[in-house]
Amino acid sequence: MASHGRDLAKFLAGVAANETVGHWWLGIWGRDLLPMKIGGFTFTNTFNMFSMIAWPILLAFLVYWGWFHQPKADTTSMPHTLRPT
Numbered sequence: 001m002a003s004h005g006r007d008l009a010k011f012l013a014g015v016a017a018n019e020t021v022g023h024w025w026l027g028i029w030g031r032d033l034l035p036m037k038i039g040g041f042t043f044t045n046t047f048n049m050f051s052m053i054a055w056p057i058l059l060a061f062l063v064y065w066g067w068f069h070q071p072k073a074d075t076t077s078m079p080h081t082l083r084p085t
Contacts, residue, residue: 010066023048031045034048
């Protein structure tokens with residue numbers, strides 16, 4: 001069951017990596033594109049600066065959780081040798 005959460009974290013790490021690259025691209029080379037209006041939301045340079053900080057932090061957490069986090073041992077079940085027969 002724990003592997004499903006790790007697999008989801010690996011998938012979401014890909015999404016976060018895409019967002020990180022996109023926001024850094026906008027921040028470095030695409031400043032003249034901002035502000036842009038998408039639907040009813042105006043995407044400003046200030047919001048992009050926030051996203052340039054927030055997405056890499058989330059990416060680092062998801063990479064840690066998906067690849068490096070070791071799930072705790074299941075302490076709720078009895079070992080096979082101690083089970084009554």
